[in-house]
Every structure is written in structure tokens, then in C-alpha cells.
Amino acid sequence: LWGAAPLIAWWISLPVERASAELSDVQTHFLHILARKTWGFFEDFVGAPDNWLPPDNMQEHPVRVVAHRTSPTNMGMSLLANLTAWDFGFVSLGQLLARTSATFATMERMARHHGHFYNWYDTLTLIPLQPMYVSAVDSGNLAGHLLTLAPGLVALGEQPIVxxxxxxxxxxxxxxxxxxxxxxxxxxGTPVPVxxxxxxxxxxxxxxxxxxxxxxxxxxxxxxxxxxxxxxxxxxxxxxxxxxxxxxxxxxxxxxxxxxxxxxxxxxxxxxxxxxxxAPWLTALPDGVIDSRLSTIPTLRELAGLSLAGSGINGINDIGGITDSDLAPAERTRGHALALTVAAGSAAAQRRLDQIGVLAAQARSFAEMDFGFLYNSTTNLLAIGCNVSERRLDASCYDLLASEIRLCSFVGIAQGQFPQEHWFALGRQLCIVGGEQLLLSWSGSMFEYLMPLLVMPTYPNTLLDQTYRAIIKAQIDYARQRGVPWGISESGYNIVDANLNYQYRAFGVPGTGMKRGLADDLVVAPYATMLALMVDAEAACDNLQRMAALGFMGKYGFYEAIDYTSARLPRNQDFAVIRSFMAHHQGMGLLALSYVLHNRPMQRRFESDPLFQATMLVLQERVPKSGAFHSNSAELAAMRAPAPETVMPMRIITQTSTAQPEVQLLSNGRYHVMVTAAGGSYSRWKDLAVTRWREDATADNWGTFCYVRDVDSGLFWSTAFQPTLVEPKKYEVIFSEGRAEFRRHDRGLDLYTEIVVSPEDDIELRRTRITNRSNVQRTVEFTSYAEVVMAPAAADAAHPAFSKLFVQTEILRNENAILCTRRPRTKDEQMPWLLNLMTVHDGVLLDASFETSRSEFLGRTNSTVAPRAMLDAEPLGGGEGSVLDPIVAIRYKVILEPDQVVTLDVVTGMTETREAALHLIDKYQDRHLADRVFELAWTHSQVVLRHPPASEPHAQLYTRLASSIIYPNAALRADAAILIR
Known part of the structure; x- marks a missing residue:
């Protein structure tokens, strides 16, 4: 035993080897599919229209838009994505070199500052965006990526030509x-029979x-x-x-x-x-002429050195060991042709080698940036950046090792621009999360910890390696507590600006970042899990497969993020998918996939650069046995007890009539709708009244109405209390920002109506879901009604009969729509067009009828409470043209089986031209585009509330005040004694 003691001591002192990741065939296939879709982003968007630069992002929703701007990080990721696509076999060598050459040609034309590319450029014009700014991190990323690309390109000469x-x-x-x-x-199903x-x-x-x-x-x-x-x-x-x-x-x-x-x-x-x-001889000559030397797949360098220049006819004896006299004339001709094709192939290979040399030299040249003006020799730290437009250096600096500056710092030290003291000046404050110690970052995001690892190597049992594994564990534990997939980093989230573009900021795991309030948000970014493939491939792949099963993938792989923050979600929605793709996140994901599927190709290229080899020692820093620990108890408590969800205020009215009308205002800035809790309403477009309305707080029976009639019994009522005044068994009205909702139950039928105004088009959409709660089949007629004005409200109120004379109506039976316009009084007058459309979803349409004459719809002595059109069992009359009293009324007859739900949409809108009106009629026949209106309406309302000092409570308060402005309120009237004075 004593003799074996040294051997035992040596054995127990060996570092513990971690088990390598073992992915199943299914998982490996899943990751390959994900890689191909992710590469599709660069394949589709990095091309001539954007000068071979990657646009920053492509957003599918709320509006489809490509952001034609780019940054140095985007450029570096795109260049490495090209090389990674070659690693996967998605592009040929020629494509790789052509794409790289085209991007470099563009970069040569772009303005720079001390060798630095500015933080943002317009990809269409290549003009730097204001303010012109140099970012230390972005420049460091680009330099590191270029210096990784260079040896990757050089190594292509030793690879097979295919x-x-x-x-x-x-x-x-x-x-x-x-x-x-x-x-x-x-x-x-499919749109048409196949x-x-x-x-x-x-x-x-x-x-x-x-x-x-x-x-x-x-x-x-x-x-x-x-x-x-x-x-x-x-x-x-x-x-x-x-x-x-x-x-x-x-x-x-x-x-x-x-x-x-x-x-x-x-x-x-x-x-x-x-x-x-x-290898042009493959098509130029029959196989019989080609010997084994021309059949073997050569490397690019071997092919460039291949020559038939010897004795005989162009050295044909070099191939077959034969002389000219042994060949027939036809064979000599073939020999000439073979020699020419081999020479052409060799020349093509040499051109590729020359191009590779030029591109590698360009990559190294672009990486030569002067970081001196960003470096503070007193603190040994790098400034965040420099505003070149204002000639102002940022006062803040990067002072944490666990940050994305790590790659820039390493490159600067390797290039001799910073002393090694800079590396050790970066903060190494430790924190403990889940029993594991890790380096503290600013925001606790996966981006800060793992982005440098995309090209830089890591070494077992080092401080950085321990941090990588601890942050993955912290992310998994936190997500398990919150009941969501894991992977939190900086990303887009469910807030958009006035142009409906998603906003972007950093998110992280509470307790791992110095930034406070990390527990207030819960945004999961799938690319963060893709980064984690480099650390824990099995756990990361399981999480990616889970997110794929939840539907978080799009055309180009995973969507940008999934926002679970309740304060940013519509009611009855658990999460919002941020349907965009960001260039640098796509590139990061693709490189991480290659890391696990191709055994660290970028890291091997990075390590092969002699410039970096002398600096690798700084990456091998051991885990300290003691040090300064950051107290993160408050943030860890937030992990254990997430902040209570914010409940968005709303008004709920359960009475069919109130002393003062409760109103809701809906608008997109051009088209405006006012709705009362009883169902009265008006619609305005710019300075025109779309539908007729009178200020009558007592009757409140003006606006757009929808009638429901049970065909079997002949009984009818309306989707709201007005205009039929039929008391429902159950009635509820909900007014929330951007939406009005009505619920009522009558005679075994549930009616749920939503009213919104589209931010995109000048239309209002009234959607009613009819549910048959009885146990028998029901035949129901659904009839819309509104009086047409299309004139200033004051003019219509002063001379209504005169105003009605100039309206022309047209029924479009194939489209189930009505068009209205006013006859111009002069030949140059441009009149607007009103469109009214009804569509049915999830049900069988038995019959559709139309009416545009108010007198025909109401009948003599009748009113909207009980119009003749509802008392009779006949279809609507179909009157159109120059009617004396214009309305728009559409009736659908549908069948509902027990428990069946049928959805009907009534769209009313205004346009400048007939063509625009026809376009909107065609557009809103599509159920998906109609659904999108509700999403856009909610998003638009949130955008409005983000403009200070607006808030949801403020908006609700203003709406309450609006009731007393729109309708006279006796309670607010001053005493007669005061008025008489």
C-alpha cells in the first residue's frame, strides 16, 4: 500500500473528465434542419440589393419590414455564416468566395474612423447613420471574426475541390x-380542391x-x-x-x-x-480517356499544381505512359482536348487560390483598427465607444470580464494594442446562484457570457469554463421556477414603436447580473439556448425541441423571442411570439450549431492564428479559492417570488342603460368610432361623418347596429341593447384600451361582439360570435344596419334631407359587399368611397341579401326598434342606386348545430378611391387578415400608452370625461343662480 501511495495520489489528483455530449440521431437531424433554416436568412437577405451586407433584421409582425441597416457585429457574423454554410455543405467553394469577395468590396467603399467601421450604416446607400459612433464591442467583434475568417479561408486550399x-x-x-x-x-384544408x-x-x-x-x-x-x-x-x-x-x-x-x-x-x-x-474534363471527354489520376478528387492546391506539360502531344504520356506514335489521329485530338481541359481546371484552381490569398489578406487588413483612442491607460479599461459626430468619448467603460467585451480585449492584447494588465483590470466579482459560483455580469444575459465563445476556445476547470456551466444551470433553474422554456438574453420584446417595430433590450436571470429589476420581465430568446449548445448540448437540444413543439419556429429557424411578461400581453394570452429574425442572432445560432455538429471549427481556426497563440494563456485562469462575492439576495428573492402580474384596467358595465351614457373611443388617428354601453355609436373619417348620429343621451339609438333573428320563432333582438331594446337574460359590456366588447345571452344563443379600429387601414371591424347553447339545430338571420352620411356632421344635421340626395349606392353581390359614394357637384370634385362588407366563418351560409334604402328597410311608421325588414320573413329588397335615404344593410342566414360557433365580421371603412375600396373588400374576405386587425389594434393601443404621460388609467379617465363632452351631463351643469349672473 505504501509503495502504491504515489500512484494513488497521482490518480486522485487527475481532473475529473466531463462526459462528452451524446446527441441522438433524431436530435442531430433536428439541429441540422435548424441550421439549414437559419442559414436561409443570410441566403435570402445578404445580396446585391443590400450591397452584400446583412440587414439588421426582418420582422414578420405586426408589419412585415426589412431593416436596411447594419453594424460591424452583423457584418462579422455574416462573413462567418458564409464559412459555416460551407462547413455544412450548403454552399460551394465558389459561392463562399464570391459572397465574401462581394462583402469585402462593399466594405472597401464604406467610411471608417481610425480603421473602425461605424456602428450603423444604411445598407442601401452605405451612408453611416447619425450620430456616427464607434462601438468598442462591435469593432472588437468584427476584428475577432475577421481574424477567425482569415485562417479559415487559407485552409480551403488544402480541402477537396468538392x-x-x-x-x-x-x-x-x-x-x-x-x-x-x-x-x-x-x-x-386547402383553399381549393386539389x-x-x-x-x-x-x-x-x-x-x-x-x-x-x-x-x-x-x-x-x-x-x-x-x-x-x-x-x-x-x-x-x-x-x-x-x-x-x-x-x-x-x-x-x-x-x-x-x-x-x-x-x-x-x-x-x-x-x-x-x-x-x-474539373472540366468530366464533360469535355468520354470517361474512357480519363485515367485514375484524373479521377481522384484532389485538393485545390493539388489541382492547381496539376500539369500535362511534358513530352509528346501536350504530355499525354504523363497520363497513360504512351507515346505519340501509339495514338491514332482521333486519339491525338482527344489528347489535345484533355490537356486543354486539365490546364483550364488547373488555372481555375489557381485563380481560386489567388482569390483566397487576397481575401485572407483583406480580412487581416480590415481587422487592423486603432483602439488607442478608446483605451484609458490610467484605468486600463476600454470606453463603451466614441460619438464621432460630436467628437465625444463615452465616460462609461467596460469593466467586467463576464461581458461581450472579452473578445475585443483579447484581440487588442494579441495585437499589442493593450497591455496584459487590461485583461486583469476587468472585474471578476463572483456570485453564487444555485450553489454554483460564477462571474457577475451586468444584465445576466446569455449574450454577455457566451457570445465570445463562438470563436474563442475554452479550457476545462478554468474560471470562464466554470462560469459557462454555472450560468446554464442558473438559466435552467430559473425557467423551471417560472414554468417556461429556458434561455434569456438581450432580445426584442412585445413593445413596438410608432412605426410598429419591436423594441430591443437586455434581459437576464436575477442574481447573475448587477442590473436591478431583472425579475420584472420574462422574455425567452431561443438563440440563447442555441448558444448554450456549446456548453451543454443535450440540455440545450432538449429545450430547443420543446420550443419547436410549442410552435416558436418560422421560415428562418426560431423566432427572435417569446415574451411572457403579463404587463405586455393582451388579455387571455399567456405569451407573445416576437416574430422577427435578427442578423447577429441568426449568425450566433448558426455558429453554435456548427460548434456542436462539426467539433468546434471556428475555435480551431481561431487557435491556429499565431497572433492569438501567444495570448491563449489569459483564457486559462483558474477558479479562485476565495474572492469578493456579490450579495444578490434581493434578486434571488425575486427569483423565488416573481412580481405580481399587472392587471390592465378596464370598465365593465352590466346594465343595459345608465344615467349618463358610458362611452368608448376607438381611433387610428384618421378613422374614429364612439361606442356607448347600450350599443349606440358614430363613425367619423377625417372631418366627415361616416354614419348618422344625433346627440341624444336619453334615446341613444343612433349608429351601426346588428340584428339577430331566430327564423323558426320569428323573434329578433340585437347584439347590444340598442336598437331593439330587448332585455337580455345576461348582459355585459367591457371597455378596454383599443377595444369594445359586448356579451349577451338570449333564448339559447350566446352573442359575443368585439369592435376595433384597424391601425393599418381606415376601417372598423365588428366581429360577432354566435354560439348555439341549445340542443337543437337553429337557423339564424344576422342583419347589419347603418345610415350613410359621408359629409360633415354639422351639414348633415342642418339639412339632412338635402344631404341624403347625393349618395349613390352599389351592391357587389359576388363580394357580399356594398359601395357608397357621393355624386360630385363639380367635375373636379374628388368624392370618397364607403365600403360595407359582411363575411361568415365556421358556418354554412344559406342566403345573403342586401338593402340600401332606409324607407324599404324600416317601412312606414316603423323605427329601428322593430323595422319591417325584421318583422317580415322575406329577404332584403336589394334596392340600390340613387336612393332618397341611403343605408347599408346586409343579411346572412346561417345554420347552427348544437354547441356550434359561427363568426360573422362586419367591416365598414372609408377610402379616397373606388379601387382602394375594392382592395379592402378583397383583403378582408381573408379570415387571417381580419384576425390580424385585432392584434394590430391591441399593439397600437400599447404604442399610444407608451408615449408619456399616457397610461392605461389615464386613458380610461379621459374616456370617462369624454362621455360628458359628447353627451350633455346635467350633473355637471352649474346652478341657475350662477348661470344667470
Whole structure:
């Protein structure tokens, strides 16, 4: 035992080896699919229109917009994304070099300051955005990425001329296509009937290519002719898929299918054309002339050195060991041709090598930035940045090791611009979360901790490695407490500006950041989990699969974020998906995927640079046994007990009539609606009254109304209390910012009506859901009614009969809509157009009828309380044209089975032209676009409330005051004795 003691002491002193990540085949396939979709962002948006620069983001919702601006970090991520796409086999070598060269050509033309690129540029004009600003972090990121790119480019010369991952990359793209085809097949329905043979043709084409590709990958093609034959066959198969989809472009429920089919075909063609350019003898001559030396797949450098310049006819004996006299004239001709094609291929390879050398030199040149003016030699710290427009250096500085400045600091030290003291001047304050100690950051975001790891290596049992693992554990534990997927970082969240663009800021785990209030927000960013793949691949992949199952993926991989913060959510909604894609987050995710799937390629390239090798020691700092710990008890308490949810104020009225009308105001700034709790209303557009209304607090029976009639019994009532005055069994009105809601129950039917104004178009949307609570089938008529004005309200009130004479109505029966306009009094007068539309969803429409004459609708001596149109069982009369008293009325007859819900939308709006009105009628036939109005209305209301000093309580107070402004209020009238004075 004593003799073995030294051996035992050595053995127990060995560092504990962590088990390597073991991903299942399903998980590996999932990550490859995610990588292909993520690369799609750069494939689609980094091109000539934006000068080969990545636009900052693409937002799908609330409005689709591409942000044509970029930053140095975006540029660096895009350049490394190109290289990563080559690692995956998504692009050919020629594409990689062409994309990189085009971006570098643009960068040469961009204004700089001491070698630094400014923080923001317009990608369309390349003009720096004001104020012109140099960011230390962004410059450091770009420099580090360029110095990682350079050795990556140089190493391409030693790689086969066709990447070994080429067929794998094509297979992944095909699998993405197959996934979308499966989604289409599982769809709930298609817009039009699809012939079975259309599905069969598409599926057959996909299956043929899938079988071909599986066979080619099994055969592991290792010769040029075999690989060329395989790629040529795949091109034919991919084109067949495109052709099959083109035969029925609108018949499939999955709209992304044609796009992915085109990408697949292009990927196959690019790989085949790359091979033909570098090995032109494959197509110029029959296989019999090509010997084994020209069949082996060479590296780029080997091909560049290949030459047939020897004795005989262009050295043909170098290949076959034969002389000129042994060859027939035809064979000599073929020999000449072979020599020429080999020379052409060799020259093409040499051009690629030359281009690689130029690009690598450019990358290193762009990375030469002067950081001296940002560095404070007294504190040994870097300033946040410099406002070049104002010639002002920021007073604040980066002073934490656990921050995104880490890459900039390392590069500056390696370049000799900062002394090593700068690294050790960065704060190393520790905190303990979940029993693990980790470096404290500013905001506790995954971005701060893990972004530098995308290119920089890490070493086991070091301070940084311990921090990486501890922050992942803290993120997982915190998300488990909150009941959400994990992964919190800086990201977009569910607040938009006046232009409906998502806002962006840092979020983190309470207790891991110095910033206070981290527990007040709960925003999950999927890219943060993608970063975590580099630390704990199994846990991260499980979390990504969970988020994918929850529907958080879009066309380009995972959406930007999911906001669970209750104060920023509409009622009855648990979360809001931030449907945008940010360039640098897409790049970060793609690099992290490559880290785990390709065994750290960027880190190996980073380590290969001699400039960095001498500085690697600073990354191997051990975990201190003692040190200054940050007290984070308050933030940890916030983790254990999240802040109570903020309840947005609303007004709830349960009476059908009140002493003073309760009103709700809805507006987008141009189109305005006032609604009372009884159901009275008016609509205004700019300075025109859209519908007729009179100031009558007692009757309150003017506005837009909707009637409901039970066909079997003949009984009818309205969706609100007005105008029929039928007392409901149950009645409730809810006024919240941006919306008015009415609920009532009558004779076994539940009615739920929502009224909103679209921020996007000048329309109001009244949606009614009718639920059959009885146990028998019901036939119901739903009739809308409004009196048309389209004139200034004062003019209509002064001379209503005269005002009515100039309105022209037109019924569009195919569209189930009505158009109205006023006849111009002069030939140059431009008159507006009113549109009125009704659509039905989730139900069977038995009949539709229309009326535009008030006298025909009401009948003699009748009023809106009981109009003739509701007393008679006949359809509406269909009068149109130059009616004396214009209205818009549409009636639908529908059938409701027991417990069935039918949704009816009534859209009323105003436009400048007939064409614009027809466009809106066509637009709002689509259920999804109608649904979007409700989302936009809520978003718009939140934007308004974000403008100081507005708030929801203030808005509700102003609305209460509006009632006394719109309607006379006797309670606020001064005493007669005061008035008489």
C-alpha cells in the first residue's frame, strides 16, 4: 500500500473528465434542419440589393419590414455564416468566395474612423447613420471574426475541390422540403380542391430524389466521375420537384414548398457547376480517356499544381505512359482536348487560390483598427465607444470580464494594442446562484457570457469554463421556477414603436447580473439556448425541441423571442411570439450549431492564428479559492417570488342603460368610432361623418347596429341593447384600451361582439360570435344596419334631407359587399368611397341579401326598434342606386348545430378611391387578415400608452370625461343662480 501511495495520489489528483455530449440521431437531424433554416436568412437577405451586407433584421409582425441597416457585429457574423454554410455543405467553394469577395468590396467603399467601421450604416446607400459612433464591442467583434475568417479561408486550399459535406448539405435541404410537404399534407384544408394526381406527382418526385440521395451517400462517391454523375442525377431530380410544384402553385397548403424546392435545385446546380468548372474534363471527354489520376478528387492546391506539360502531344504520356506514335489521329485530338481541359481546371484552381490569398489578406487588413483612442491607460479599461459626430468619448467603460467585451480585449492584447494588465483590470466579482459560483455580469444575459465563445476556445476547470456551466444551470433553474422554456438574453420584446417595430433590450436571470429589476420581465430568446449548445448540448437540444413543439419556429429557424411578461400581453394570452429574425442572432445560432455538429471549427481556426497563440494563456485562469462575492439576495428573492402580474384596467358595465351614457373611443388617428354601453355609436373619417348620429343621451339609438333573428320563432333582438331594446337574460359590456366588447345571452344563443379600429387601414371591424347553447339545430338571420352620411356632421344635421340626395349606392353581390359614394357637384370634385362588407366563418351560409334604402328597410311608421325588414320573413329588397335615404344593410342566414360557433365580421371603412375600396373588400374576405386587425389594434393601443404621460388609467379617465363632452351631463351643469349672473 505504501509503495502504491504515489500512484494513488497521482490518480486522485487527475481532473475529473466531463462526459462528452451524446446527441441522438433524431436530435442531430433536428439541429441540422435548424441550421439549414437559419442559414436561409443570410441566403435570402445578404445580396446585391443590400450591397452584400446583412440587414439588421426582418420582422414578420405586426408589419412585415426589412431593416436596411447594419453594424460591424452583423457584418462579422455574416462573413462567418458564409464559412459555416460551407462547413455544412450548403454552399460551394465558389459561392463562399464570391459572397465574401462581394462583402469585402462593399466594405472597401464604406467610411471608417481610425480603421473602425461605424456602428450603423444604411445598407442601401452605405451612408453611416447619425450620430456616427464607434462601438468598442462591435469593432472588437468584427476584428475577432475577421481574424477567425482569415485562417479559415487559407485552409480551403488544402480541402477537396468538392466538400465532403456537399451531399450531406443537399440531403439536409431535401429534408427541410420533406418536412414542409408533411406539414402541407397534414393541413386542415386547402383553399381549393386539389386533384389527387397533383399530390402524387409532388410526392413521387420527392421520393425519387430521396432514394437517389440515400443511395449516393451510402455509396460514398470518392471519384470525380462518380461524384459528377451523382450530382447531375440529383439536379435532374430536383428540377422534377420544382416542375411538379409549378403545375399547381397555389394548391398546396404549405406556402414555403416552392421556395425550398428552388433552393434545393439551386444547391444541386451550384455543386455540379463547381465540379465542372474545376474539373472540366468530366464533360469535355468520354470517361474512357480519363485515367485514375484524373479521377481522384484532389485538393485545390493539388489541382492547381496539376500539369500535362511534358513530352509528346501536350504530355499525354504523363497520363497513360504512351507515346505519340501509339495514338491514332482521333486519339491525338482527344489528347489535345484533355490537356486543354486539365490546364483550364488547373488555372481555375489557381485563380481560386489567388482569390483566397487576397481575401485572407483583406480580412487581416480590415481587422487592423486603432483602439488607442478608446483605451484609458490610467484605468486600463476600454470606453463603451466614441460619438464621432460630436467628437465625444463615452465616460462609461467596460469593466467586467463576464461581458461581450472579452473578445475585443483579447484581440487588442494579441495585437499589442493593450497591455496584459487590461485583461486583469476587468472585474471578476463572483456570485453564487444555485450553489454554483460564477462571474457577475451586468444584465445576466446569455449574450454577455457566451457570445465570445463562438470563436474563442475554452479550457476545462478554468474560471470562464466554470462560469459557462454555472450560468446554464442558473438559466435552467430559473425557467423551471417560472414554468417556461429556458434561455434569456438581450432580445426584442412585445413593445413596438410608432412605426410598429419591436423594441430591443437586455434581459437576464436575477442574481447573475448587477442590473436591478431583472425579475420584472420574462422574455425567452431561443438563440440563447442555441448558444448554450456549446456548453451543454443535450440540455440545450432538449429545450430547443420543446420550443419547436410549442410552435416558436418560422421560415428562418426560431423566432427572435417569446415574451411572457403579463404587463405586455393582451388579455387571455399567456405569451407573445416576437416574430422577427435578427442578423447577429441568426449568425450566433448558426455558429453554435456548427460548434456542436462539426467539433468546434471556428475555435480551431481561431487557435491556429499565431497572433492569438501567444495570448491563449489569459483564457486559462483558474477558479479562485476565495474572492469578493456579490450579495444578490434581493434578486434571488425575486427569483423565488416573481412580481405580481399587472392587471390592465378596464370598465365593465352590466346594465343595459345608465344615467349618463358610458362611452368608448376607438381611433387610428384618421378613422374614429364612439361606442356607448347600450350599443349606440358614430363613425367619423377625417372631418366627415361616416354614419348618422344625433346627440341624444336619453334615446341613444343612433349608429351601426346588428340584428339577430331566430327564423323558426320569428323573434329578433340585437347584439347590444340598442336598437331593439330587448332585455337580455345576461348582459355585459367591457371597455378596454383599443377595444369594445359586448356579451349577451338570449333564448339559447350566446352573442359575443368585439369592435376595433384597424391601425393599418381606415376601417372598423365588428366581429360577432354566435354560439348555439341549445340542443337543437337553429337557423339564424344576422342583419347589419347603418345610415350613410359621408359629409360633415354639422351639414348633415342642418339639412339632412338635402344631404341624403347625393349618395349613390352599389351592391357587389359576388363580394357580399356594398359601395357608397357621393355624386360630385363639380367635375373636379374628388368624392370618397364607403365600403360595407359582411363575411361568415365556421358556418354554412344559406342566403345573403342586401338593402340600401332606409324607407324599404324600416317601412312606414316603423323605427329601428322593430323595422319591417325584421318583422317580415322575406329577404332584403336589394334596392340600390340613387336612393332618397341611403343605408347599408346586409343579411346572412346561417345554420347552427348544437354547441356550434359561427363568426360573422362586419367591416365598414372609408377610402379616397373606388379601387382602394375594392382592395379592402378583397383583403378582408381573408379570415387571417381580419384576425390580424385585432392584434394590430391591441399593439397600437400599447404604442399610444407608451408615449408619456399616457397610461392605461389615464386613458380610461379621459374616456370617462369624454362621455360628458359628447353627451350633455346635467350633473355637471352649474346652478341657475350662477348661470344667470
Amino acid at each position: 466538400s465532403a459535406q456537399t451531399l450531406d448539405g443537399i440531403a439536409i435541404t431535401l429534408d427541410v422540403l420533406i418536412g414542409h410537404r408533411a406539414d402541407a399534407g397534414a393541413g386542415a 386533384p389527387a394526381q397533383v399530390h402524387a406527382q409532388v410526392d413521387a418526385a420527392i421520393n425519387i430524389m430521396h432514394a437517389q440521395l440515400a443511395e449516393e451517400r451510402r455509396a460514398a462517391r470518392t471519384t470525380l466521375p462518380a461524384l459528377h454523375q451523382a450530382l447531375s442525377a440529383l439536379c435532374v431530380a430536383a428540377d422534377a420537384i420544382v416542375a411538379a410544384l409549378a403545375r399547381a402553385p397555389t394548391s398546396l397548403a404549405e406556402p414555403q414548398l416552392p421556395g425550398w424546392a428552388a433552393k434545393l435545385a439551386a444547391q444541386c446546380r451550384n455543386a455540379r457547376d463547381e465540379l465542372r468548372e474545376l
